[in-house]
Amino acid sequence: MSKQTVLLLGATGETGGSILNGLLEAREAFASIEVLVRPSSSASAKVDKLRAQGVKIRVVDIAAPVAELVSSLSGVDILISAIDAGSQTAQINLATAAKEAGVKRFVPCAFTTVAPPGGVMALRDSKEEVYQHVRKLFLPHTVIDVGYWHQISWPRIPSGRVDYALVAVRNPNMEFHAGGDTPNMLTDLRDIGRYVARIIQDPRTLNKAVATYSDVLSEREIFTMMKEMSGEDIPTKEVTAEEIVASRARAVAALAASPQDYIAQLAAWSEDYKFSKYVRGDNTPAYASYLGYLDASELYRDFKPITFKAYLEELLGGSVPVPYKERFTAK
Numbered sequence: 297m298s299k300q301t302v303l304l305l306g307a308t309g310e311t312g313g314s315i316l317n318g319l320l321e322a323r324e325a326f327a328s329i330e331v332l333v334r335p336s337s338s339a340s341a342k343v344d345k346l347r348a349q350g351v352k353i354r355v356v357d358i359a360a361p362v363a364e365l366v367s368s369l370s371g372v373d374i375l376i377s378a379i380d381a382g383s384q385t386a387q388i389n390l391a392t393a394a395k396e397a398g399v400k401r402f403v404p405c406a407f408t409t410v411a412p413p414g415g416v417m418a419l420r421d422s423k424e425e426v427y428q429h430v431r432k433l434f435l436p437h438t439v440i441d442v443g444y445w446h447q448i449s450w451p452r453i454p455s456g457r458v459d460y461a462l463v464a465v466r467n468p469n470m471e472f473h474a475g476g477d478t479p480n481m482l483t484d485l486r487d488i489g490r491y492v493a494r495i496i497q498d499p500r501t502l503n504k505a506v507a508t509y510s511d512v513l514s515e516r517e518i519f520t521m522m523k524e525m526s527g528e529d530i531p532t533k534e535v536t537a538e539e540i541v542a543s544r545a546r547a548v549a550a551l552a553a554s555p556q557d558y559i560a561q562l563a564a565w566s567e568d569y570k571f572s573k574y575v576r577g578d579n580t581p582a583y584a585s586y587l588g589y590l591d592a593s594e595l596y597r598d599f600k601p602i603t604f605k606a607y608l609e610e611l612l613g614g615s616v617p618v619p620y621k622e623r624f625t626a627k
């Protein structure tokens with residue numbers, strides 16, 4: 297197969313940044329690795345940094361008329377989107393243009409936990425709207441889900457020595473949800489790109505969904521690991537399934553009352569995650585397989601992911617990179 301040109305949307309973001317790193321690590325496999333940048337960001341410091349790295353930039357308004365977008369996608373074989381959570385349906389226009397431009401594989405923005413469509417997670421449903429559109433177009437595609445990031449799956453410890461790595465989007469807490477024993481698939485954010493580089497070259501993954509994970513752990517297992525590795529006791533609070541259902545309903549109602557309120561949006565997404573991950577138990581390899589996902593750990597047996605334990609070692613060592621650092625200041 298001849299080498300392919302890859303165009304990535306979201307390279308200045310967290311998931312997209314990991315994907316760019318993974319692609320660049322595998323650069324010999326591709327004809328060209330390019331990034332799609334919106335006009336309003338084309339002069340940003342982050343985009344300047346990409347330019348300085350020698351990455352080719354295409355400045356594109358994905359809301360532009362399809363004909364215009366089609367010419368912006370000229371020569372692209374693989375189009376990857378890592379657009380922010382709130383902008384999922386902006387990909388619909390892009391998918392239409394990708395079909396017309398002859399893109400051979402579109403990777404829409406999934407990169408989340410495994411869950412079913414239809415009212416379990418509003419974020420998931422906005423992604424599914426894009427997948428349905430892609431399928432209606434007969435556009436070749438691959439959906440890649442990654443479970444929950446290591447970076448937002450650990451509990452705080454009383455000494456505060458890991459607080460430097462708190463992500464304000466979802467401060468890791470000290471709660472056991474719905475008993476604390478539901479297992480969840482976890483992937484280190486930094487591995488996402490390395491997985492993506494493999495998956496997009498693999499003919500077995502065309503028109504399929506793939507789930508990645510380094511570990512499948514319950515909150516209780518995570519807390520035990522953290523306790524043993526830190527030598528600190530972690531005070532915990534139990535949050536029952538009924539409490540999660542009730543707080544999710546409150547968050548959904550608050551968002552409905554103020555749909556433009558970003559804090560209300562974050563709270564509603566967070567409650568959906570708790571409901572899906574802990575009450576329903578969706579984010580597991582067994583459920584992924586039931587939904588038809590391929591398992592990346594079976595496809596790529598030689599792939600050595602960063603394990604959750606290795607991540608915790610780095611975290612406790614005080615050297616772990618912190619996502620969204622410039623956007624939020626963790627206190």
Ligand SMILES: NC(=O)c1ccc[n+]([C@@H]2O[C@H](COP(=O)([O-])OP(=O)(O)OC[C@H]3O[C@@H](n4cnc5c(N)ncnc54)[C@H](OP(=O)(O)O)[C@@H]3O)[C@@H](O)[C@H]2O)c1
Nearest residue numbers: 306307308309310311334337379380381407408443444445
């Ligand atoms: N599995 C997990 O635990 C987990 C955790 C967090 C997020 N996620 C998922 O990962 C996905 C990506 O989220 P993220 O938090 O990594 O994203 P992010 O850091 O917010 O970055 C979003 C990227 O999209 C770009 N972008 C936004 N609108 C654009 C447009 N109209 N045209 C071109 N580029 C545009 C931004 O570019 P600019 O430089 O122009 O702003 C930025 O590069 C989300 O869909 C979310 O569901 C999963």
